[in-house]
Amino acid sequence: MLNRIGVALLPFVVCALTFVVNPIVASGQNWYDAAFPTQHHDFGTVAVGAKTEFMFPVTNTLSSTMHFQSIRASCGCTTPTILNDYLEPGQTGFIKAKFNTDTFRGKKGATLTLVMDQPFYSEIRLKVDGYIRSDMVFHPGSIDFGQVSQGDVATKSSKVLYAGRSDWQIVDIRSNRPWLMPTLKETVRRGGTVNYEITVDVREDAPTGPFQDELVVVTNDRNMPEVPLRVTGNVESALTISPVALALGSLKPGEQVSARFVLIGKTAFEIDSITAEGWDVDFDPSTEPKKMHVIEPRLTYTGNQGGPQKASLVIKTTGEQSVTAKGLITADIRGN
The missing domain is CATH 2.60.40.10 (Immunoglobulins)
Structure with missing residues (x-):
């Protein structure tokens, strides 16, 4: 009697299992590698107060709409945000990870768990890590030019506040863009307190459109010599x-x-x-x-x-x- 019942129920069990597994199998076992080309980001060494963010790109490589239900972080040192809840096939969106440099210090890392409930249920794990040095502060934490008219020269600045070694210094500051011109001026040196002012010019030959870049502040520290400073803006054509x-x-x-x-x-x-x-x-x-x-x-x-x-x-x-x-x-x- 029991065997007959088991045999009778078997087709329903097989159908149920097929319904759950098929979407993943149809997409390939490693569908998430194509959808999430970047799954780990190292912020490197950053200063206290630095505006430190990274955008994880995600592309819908499936044949159905993706929906992301929620995201959580394993550590309060990182705040994740879903910027695009729904993605149609072929569409690209972003998951933003903000490193909380204002409230955390030292070596930190977090696993971001992204929950997708359409077209099937899946949990995707992204990772970030970095080192927030407590002896160096950017104020403000980034340089934002806002809207800049092409052909005009725009200038912004940020202060570097350091407390530690009396012989500490910034030896160089590098830009990846020829039209983004940084200059450096030491303003305070008193015992273990050293302050600098970083001034950045957007030259008149800057191309139109939004930009998001980093200046590399090079210090005489042996272990952590390079610290990034975020620079953003949008050049508008006249x-x-x-x-x-x-x-x-x-x-x-x-x-x-x-x-x-x-x-x-x-x-x-x-x-x-x-x-x-x-x-x-x-x-x-x-x-x-x-x-x-x-x-x-x-x-x-x-x-x-x-x-x-x-x-x-x-x-x-x-x-x-x-x-x-x-x-x-x-x-x-x-x-x-």
């Missing part, structure tokens, strides 16, 4: 073009086509020139300075290459404070 890309479609060599775009400046301006390599650009010049111009140039392809073509459209304004905006031309050039 002249914007909309749309940025002009798709001209299929053309024959020598065929003229019209396009239309809008130029917007922070101040009133006139247009000096519009050029594009491989193209003849004819336009009606402006008659007075305005903050917004609607331009309808006539473009003729003058190159000798067929097939898909791409070129930068360069617009320059008049005057001593001339600024430049860049767009993009795309076209498919047919044979004669």
